[in-house]
Amino acid sequence: MHSAVNSASRYQCIFFAALVMTTPALSAELMSPGQQNALVQKYCAVCHTEATKNGGLSLEHYDAAHANPPLAAMLLSKLQGGAMGAAGLKIPDEATRDAWVAATTAQAERAKRWTVIRTEGPKSKAPLLVASIVRDVASRKPALYRLSLTCNIASHQGEIQLTWSPQPQTDRIFSVSADGNPGLPHKLEGREEKMGNGSAGTTGLAAATLNVPLPEKTLTITDLFPGETVVFPLGDLDQAARQQLGVCLPTGARK
Ligand code: HEC
Numbered sequence: 393m394h395s396a397v398n399s400a401s402r403y404q405c406i407f408f409a410a411l412v413m414t415t416p417a418l419s420a421e422l423m424s425p426g427q428q429n430a431l432v433q434k435y436c437a438v439c440h441t442e443a444t445k446n447g448g449l450s451l452e453h454y455d456a457a458h459a460n461p462p463l464a465a466m467l468l469s470k471l472q473g474g475a476m477g478a479a480g481l482k483i484p485d486e487a488t489r490d491a492w493v494a495a496t497t498a499q500a501e502r503a504k505r506w507t508v509i510r511t512e513g514p515k516s517k518a519p520l521l522v523a524s525i526v527r528d529v530a531s532r533k534p535a536l537y538r539l540s541l542t543c544n545i546a547s548h549q550g551e552i553q554l555t556w557s558p559q560p561q562t563d564r565i566f567s568v569s570a571d572g573n574p575g576l577p578h579k580l581e582g583r584e585e586k587m588g589n590g591s592a593g594t595t596g597l598a599a600a601t602l603n604v605p606l607p608e609k610t611l612t613i614t615d616l617f618p619g620e621t622v623v624f625p626l627g628d629l630d631q632a633a634r635q636q637l638g639v640c641l642p643t644g645a646r647k
Pocket residue numbers: 432435436437438439440446447448449466467468470471475476477478479480538555556557558559560584585586587588589591595596597598599
């Protein structure tokens with residue numbers, strides 16, 4: 393097993409080295425997961441810790457080697473929106489920035505389809521099933537919404553979380569509708585404290601917990617930003633994942 397992995401990666405190294413030598417323009421796409429992780433730790437994880445979870449997001453244990461496409465898409469929208477400077481450090485040079493963005497772009501490729509992973513709670517070590525997906529907004533590029541449904545397989549506790557990027561939002565009532573049923577109002581209030589060296593002050597929110605039954609077909613978010621509607625295709629979720637989530641999340645939004 394080990395030797396197979398080693399020879400495969402040795403082969404990749406030789407292959408990539410040859411590629412870099414012959415086509416320097418492609419080198420931007422070759423940033424290793426290790427390098428990406430080091431950048432995320434340095435430029436992002438100061439605020440996105442397990443303890444503070446700015447924007448509902450911890451990047452403390454982020455591992456680009458196991459990239460999660462919907463999460464990568466959110467990172468990408470922030471990377472392109474100036475978040476590299478948020479920690480108040482000198483931002484990486486242009487080649488590094490380009491390579492980081494290119495690597496994250498590649499990892500985000502399947503973000504608009506469901507990604508289902510089995511993982512562990514970082515502290516509790518509880519077994520979790522997490523299904524997530526991203527939707528974009530045609531009228532406000534590069535705005536993204538990410539829906540993530542989590543089931544703690546041990547305790548049967550579940551959560552539906554919505555996050556958005558790159559703009560934060562606050563002091564709004566938005567509507568959440570399961571399967572076309574009347575929308576349930578959700579209130580967004582308050583601010584988050586920015587805690588990097590560079591940017592003291594507060595900002596709006598970028599995450600909300602949704603209080604809605606697990607839909608069969610669609611989950612629709614309306615007016616989180618003025619005039620915007622996003623529809624998440626719950627009907628496309630695979631049956632096994634859906635069944636597992638149904639153990640943790642209330643169902644019965646059927647019409
Ligand atoms: C100074 C603290 C700080 C730093 C450093 C920081 N962020 Fe954030 N981030 C926040 C805050 C506060 C929010 C929520 C409000 C907002 O979106 O502006 C947020 C929101 C986000 C979101 C949207 C919410 C979500 O869960 O999808 C993403 C994605 C994100 N950050 C990624 C990054 C990345 C990638 C970096 C590093 C390049 C980074 N952040 C660096 C404070 C920070």
